[in-house]
Amino acid sequence: SSIYEGPVEDTTGAGDAFLSGLLISQLNEFSLEKSSKMATAMSYLESKETGVREGLPNSLSELEVFIDNNEIKQKVSKIV
Known part of the structure; x- marks a missing residue:
């Protein structure tokens, strides 16, 4: 299941891409919401x-x- 509507073909590099998104966000001093x-x-x-x-x-x-x-399409409503 994907967090966005659409296909998931190959997860190779997905973790690296996630970390890249975080790094870009931090370098630009974006909020936690925008970074995520x-x-x-x-x-x-x-x-x-x-x-x-x-x-x-x-x-x-x-x-x-x-x-x-x-x-x-998936959201966290509460972190316990």
Whole structure:
């Protein structure tokens, strides 16, 4: 099951993509909410294509457009 609507083809590199999203966010001093969205989006985009780096965005603005246009379908309502 994917956090976004769409296929998951290959999870190779998904963890690296997630960490890349966190690092980009921290370097830009984004909020925790935006950082988590960016990391999750990077991981999903990597997973929806077969092969490493095939689905990753080419720019920060491309990543932000994806986040703005795609709602996360799973949300944490409470952390215990």
